[in-house]
Structure formats: C-alpha cells, structure tokens
Amino acid sequence: MIQRVLMAAAITGYSIGVVVTAAQAPTRTTNDGVYTAAQAARGKSVFESKCGGCHEPSRFTGDPFYEAFNEKPMKEIWDIASGTMPEDNPGSLKQQEYGDILAYFLSLNEFKTGDAELQGNAAAMAAIKIEKKK
C-alpha cells in the first residue's frame, strides 16, 4: 500500500514537472504587444511614487536595460523587482503593481501595446522573452 502511494506521488510529481517546464519556455516576446497603454500609465504613477526616489527611468531603457536583460525571460527582471524592491520594503507592492511597472518599462522602450495587460505573476513573466524592438 505504501509503495502504491509513493508511486502515485511520483507520477503526479513527474506530470507537474512537465507542466512547469512547458510553461517556462517563452512563447511570446516583448514585440508581441504584451501590455496595454492604460497599464503602462498606471505603472508610471507607481514608479514615480515608489521607485523614482532612487531610480531614473533612463536606467530601464536602451543599453542599460538590454545589457542586463536582452534575450532573457521577463521573469528575470520580475524576480529582481518583486523580490528586492523597494529596497526599504522588498515585495511590499501588489503583484499587479510590479507588473504595471514592468509594462511601463516596455513603454519606455517603445514596444507596441496590445489588447491584454501584462499579468503580474512569475509564470506569465516566464512566458515572455525580452528582445530588442523590431
């Protein structure tokens, strides 16, 4: 009986592993219209009140941005922003506020907008690859 339970757990674990792996391969890029203009405007407000004390927006555009994040999943910048910022209270924003801030960064880099908002969670961020504007 114990053996069967363990085997069932192993099979379940295996299938979860497969699902996670599949979800983590980026299926879209920043050129695919992955945020909305309204969202970026919200993100700008949050950025100005929560981030602007230490960070210039120019830090998140052009060379500084691409040197750090080009060809990487958006989850990389998501993990840093939501895991370490604001420095005096890391993780204190709502998940969607972090998503809105990243949408603002995409607007700063002049990526086109789309119909749907950028979702503020790690899985959604893992599915989008950062690439240079086409």
Next chain:
Amino acid sequence: MKAGVYTAAQADRGQSLFRSKCASCHAPNRFTDDLFYTSFAGKPLWEMFDVISDSMPEDDPGSLKKEEYADVIAYLLKLNNFPSGPSDLPIDKDALSAILMEKP
C-alpha cells in the same frame, strides 16, 4: 576575513562616503541582512567590489575613486562586525580575489 582585512580609519572614511554618496538610496542595514549574504557570502570580496564599482552610484556608475569604493566596502565589513587590522583593504583584483567573504 577573520584576520582583519581593513583598518578602522578606512571604515570611518567609508562611512562618510556612504553617507554622502549612497545613503539617499541605501539604508546601512541593507548590507547586514540575509539578502546581502545571499548575494556575497562564500565569494571572493572582489565580486562585491566589482558590482559596486561597476553599478554605483546608479546616477553615475564608477564615478568614485577605486580607493573610495574600497573605503565604502571597509565600512560595510565594519557594519558586519568583521575585525579591523593593520592594513587598508586593497583595490586590486588579485588581492581582493584572495579574500573570501563569509558570514561573521
């Protein structure tokens, strides 16, 4: 690190620099917490020097003298209660690579 890799006078200079160049964004306790050790424990001190001297201050990265970056790091070591010693923390890569950052 236990041997005393910076001097007390250097850490004092670093504290002044930190207050004028870093404190508007960084609270000192940011450099004594778990996140700090996650980033740098078990690594050569050169890694910390490299990150800070390359990326800070964010509005003008690399604008401090190498000696000033070393002074700031000496201050961070003091914050973490590492002992001071007879010589200043060096600025060259080989010397800093030979010092391992560990938990106090």
